Amino acid sequence: MLPKSRYLAMALILLGVGSLVIGVVFIAQGVSVRGQISEGLRAEKVTLGIEEDLVEKGDVVDTEAEARGAEGTLEEHLRESYGTYGDTERDPPSVLHISLVQLCGTP
DSSP, X not given: OOOHHHHHHHHHHHHHHHHHHHHHHHHHHHHHHHHHHHHHHHHHTXXXXXXXXXXXXXXXXXXXXXXXXXXXXXXXXXXXXXXXXXXXXXXOHHHHHHHHHHHHOOO
């Protein structure tokens, strides 16, 4: 039979290995999300904040730093065109309820 300190040492080692595995998973997810964001930015073809010669070569906003540089201008343009979210028209709750009832089929 193993002494209690041996069980404690084994439990701590397992906890440490588990923490390392979880850390690696989180890092992999972060890299994956960064790639998805870059792909989404490329699909939008935003060129704000990029020098003209780079735009002519086909460069678009596709990194976090470039997106942050274009953020203020994009936000300003959206607010000028559509206002804030609170300013947008929305269906009254009764219409939304009717739509959900029709969608779900239950009253």
